[in-house]
Amino acid sequence: MNSNEPVRFRLTFSKAGDLRFVGHLDLQRLIERCLRRSGLPLRYSQGFNPKVRLNLASALPLGQESTAEVLDIWLDDHIAIPEVLSRLNQASPLGLRFHKARVVPNKMPSLQDSLRESTFSIDFLNTPDPQAKLTALLADPNLIIERRGKSLDIKPCILNLEWISPSLARMQLSAIPGATGRVDEILLLAGINPATVSITRVGMSFEGDVQNE
Amino acid sequence: MNQIDQILFHVEKPGRYVGGEYNQAIKDWQSVNLHVALAFPDIYDLGQPNLGLAILYDILNKQPNIAAERVYAPWIDMEQAMREHRIALFSLESKKALSEFDIIGFSLPYESIYTNVLNMLDLANIPLCSKDRNDAHPLIIAGGQACFNPEPMADFFDAFVIGEGEEIVLEIAAAYLAWRSAGESKLELLHSLALIHGVYVPAFYAVDYHENGTIRSIKPVFDDIPETVTKRIVAKLPPPTTDFIVPNVDIVHDRIAVEIMRGCTRGCRFCHAGAVNRPVRERPVEEILDAIEKGLNATGYEAVGLLSLSSSDHIKILELIKKAYLRFANRRVQLSLPSLRIASFSVDLMDELKELKPSGGFTLAPEAATERMRAVINKPLNESDFLDTVKTVFEHGWLSLKLYFMVGLPGETQEDVQAILDLSRKVLSIGRKIRGNRVRVHIGVAGFIPKPHTPFQWYASEKLETLNQKIYFLKDGTRKSGIKLTYNSPESSLVEAWLSRGNRRLSAVIQQAWLNGAKFDAWSDKFNKQAWLDAFADNGLDPDFYAYRTRDLNEILPWEHISTGVRKQFLKREFLASQSGEIRIDCRNGCYYCGILDSFSDLRPTAADVYWGCP
Numbered sequence: 172m173n174s175n176e177p178v179r180f181r182l183t184f185s186k187a188g189d190l191r192f193v194g195h196l197d198l199q200r201l202i203e204r205c206l207r208r209s210g211l212p213l214r215y216s217q218g219f220n221p222k223v224r225l226n227l228a229s230a231l232p233l234g235q236e237s238t239a240e241v242l243d244i245w246l247d248d249h250i251a252i253p254e255v256l257s258r259l260n261q262a263s264p265l266g267l268r269f270h271k272a273r274v275v276p277n278k279m280p281s282l283q284d285s286l287r288e289s290t291f292s293i294d295f296l297n298t299p300d301p302q303a304k305l306t307a308l309l310a311d312p313n314l315i316i317e318r319r320g321k322s323l324d325i326k327p328c329i330l331n332l333e334w335i336s337p338s339l340a341r342m343q344l345s346a347i348p349g350a351t352g353r354v355d356e357i358l359l360l361a362g363i364n365p366a367t368v369s370i371t372r373v374g375m376s377f378e379g380d381v382q383n384e
Numbered sequence: 385m386n387q388i389d390q391i392l393f394h395v396e397k398p399g400r401y402v403g404g405e406y407n408q409a410i411k412d413w414q415s416v417n418l419h420v421a422l423a424f425p426d427i428y429d430l431g432q433p434n435l436g437l438a439i440l441y442d443i444l445n446k447q448p449n450i451a452a453e454r455v456y457a458p459w460i461d462m463e464q465a466m467r468e469h470r471i472a473l474f475s476l477e478s479k480k481a482l483s484e485f486d487i488i489g490f491s492l493p494y495e496s497i498y499t500n501v502l503n504m505l506d507l508a509n510i511p512l513c514s515k516d517r518n519d520a521h522p523l524i525i526a527g528g529q530a531c532f533n534p535e536p537m538a539d540f541f542d543a544f545v546i547g548e549g550e551e552i553v554l555e556i557a558a559a560y561l562a563w564r565s566a567g568e569s570k571l572e573l574l575h576s577l578a579l580i581h582g583v584y585v586p587a588f589y590a591v592d593y594h595e596n597g598t599i600r601s602i603k604p605v606f607d608d609i610p611e612t613v614t615k616r617i618v619a620k621l622p623p624p625t626t627d628f629i630v631p632n633v634d635i636v637h638d639r640i641a642v643e644i645m646r647g648c649t650r651g652c653r654f655c656h657a658g659a660v661n662r663p664v665r666e667r668p669v670e671e672i673l674d675a676i677e678k679g680l681n682a683t684g685y686e687a688v689g690l691l692s693l694s695s696s697d698h699i700k701i702l703e704l705i706k707k708a709y710l711r712f713a714n715r716r717v718q719l720s721l722p723s724l725r726i727a728s729f730s731v732d733l734m735d736e737l738k739e740l741k742p743s744g745g746f747t748l749a750p751e752a753a754t755e756r757m758r759a760v761i762n763k764p765l766n767e768s769d770f771l772d773t774v775k776t777v778f779e780h781g782w783l784s785l786k787l788y789f790m791v792g793l794p795g796e797t798q799e800d801v802q803a804i805l806d807l808s809r810k811v812l813s814i815g816r817k818i819r820g821n822r823v824r825v826h827i828g829v830a831g832f833i834p835k836p837h838t839p840f841q842w843y844a845s846e847k848l849e850t851l852n853q854k855i856y857f858l859k860d861g862t863r864k865s866g867i868k869l870t871y872n873s874p875e876s877s878l879v880e881a882w883l884s885r886g887n888r889r890l891s892a893v894i895q896q897a898w899l900n901g902a903k904f905d906a907w908s909d910k911f912n913k914q915a916w917l918d919a920f921a922d923n924g925l926d927p928d929f930y931a932y933r934t935r936d937l938n939e940i941l942p943w944e945h946i947s948t949g950v951r952k953q954f955l956k957r958e959f960l961a962s963q964s965g966e967i968r969i970d971c972r973n974g975c976y977y978c979g980i981l982d983s984f985s986d987l988r989p990t991a992a993d994v995y996w997g998c999p
Contacts (some may be wrong), residue, residue, distance in 0.1 A: 189402035194397075365393070
């Protein structure tokens, strides 16, 4: 067991194509195996059943893609950034691509604890009048949905909606525990089938870590 | 967005249907001249870990001119969506419709998967019966353990591979390519396949029946077709496959599988695998270790299963485990060793494995609870040795022990069933004495189904009612006892009882059962008994004739023309020995002339028998 201080790397990766049909727990296991294949000097958890130390910022709903997923890993030694990226990418399945890595202080709070907002790009493809539908929806003072049997107003979770073109929007949602907006839920309220649009997470922002904003 | 993607939003676990996993082989469709679909007739979660298909996938894709792709049965929600949107069954790699492949090879490991084969062909818009397919349709073949009695599926498959696939798969590919370039008819293709040792073309055999439904004769219809198709084996096991596909979604047996040994010398009379996979062939220790290392590097897996029918019988097993420990201790992998013999030696082995990374409980399979019954099935073990092993298991720190038993064995009495309870209670009290009240004893009970090519092939299956009574009795007896009981519902084993020793008249029954709605028969909550009973009735056949009839020793059996290399005379001798309770110890120590050495005299290694376990 290595007792040196580990080196914490913050990685940004994309999850694209058919990999959007792979859920969060599966993704976590898939990345763990990718890390094991990479040959990087992984830090394992202590204890009876050691596991690769890794920490994913936020679950992405099934069916959505991302260019901005964030993950922390801990290595036993310092490895040059280009090598970390190339080893990971060589070990990655289709759809998973690591594009950024940097060393962050070990004392930084966990990604989940510091996550504040997520930004999504929504391509409405052939959906008729998406702008009208969403504008009408957002005129409501409350947007009540059912989540695990409980009613919840998600209006305050919608921080911003910006139209890039008539069929392409950017939606900024809060991502604080207990107040996490979901694009698919909002679209359903607006009468749009989320299966007919293409949703991509394009950014996440974390308190105290400006570099990922 | 394409149509497949659209429906994937609405089905459970869509990651099953998209491929794209690490180590998937995907080739440019136009760049190869042979497209093979490897099909498993159940969902991805169960099919993906199949080692046989992984081996064939690897062998075929190593050929530059061949692309092998995978296909599994869609789950019920996906099937419904596909039918609604008229999406034909497609491969995971290229998402090509199955009908665009040249060859479709199905794995048939057991009978309760047969209706899924028909469902998959139907979803692919391919005619179910061989006679209804023409030159433009893919060649449809099968291999796997259930193919040793191919007869119930005879109408649907163009050809069956009997035995081991490692060599024959490329011979079939070559025969197909030669046939295509010659531009001949499908009959010519089947003919050239039938001449390959180990290939069975059912259409080339005529079966004649007696009035009473038993078989009068099975004869080839052409002069140059062999009267008996003898299984194919590889004399020496090739180095194991290591570039396993690493699934993106959760599956069963999610780990590297390395077969350390094929075949078994124990000669348990109920055991199909032990009968059809002779002779024993072992892989050398270094080859296994190298395969584990390559596999770990290629997959990133954290678990390795060392597979065989009887792990503790590998001649160098202790050396293997000790060396594995030295080599992999720092890689945090869990090694598992299933199918351990009941002996304290096995506990030593598990001790070594525990050093590597602790895993769950300990499992032992006495199969029967009385010495008398164990003599009948030829799995000899005296009770005091068994209890000593149990004691050792608990003394070495395990808290949980699982025991496997069968009910419905030939000649079983109420005392034998009662003995399962008595023995389990003894085990629990030994465990508690050593380790206290945290000890858990779990018994797994299965109803015995006689299998073709085994010494028990002549026996009737135990009646469903009797099996149920025995299970209820065990349920009652384990209530509030600290012993956990799990069992396979005898009802859902009916398909196995009907089909495993069936003749080709059952093809019509299988087809009708599927039309009546039968599919996923192996899933006890999906099993549709009425669909099957109606299908038997529609075809004027009696299911009891197949399940509950004791066969005459001189009867021509439906699989008479398929040989595992074991002589029928040997099986008869073992059948009689089971009735007198005569035991035959491990045939590594002395040959009982099963016939394997004669059948494969040309293949037997000549100098040192280091990898072939026959004496």
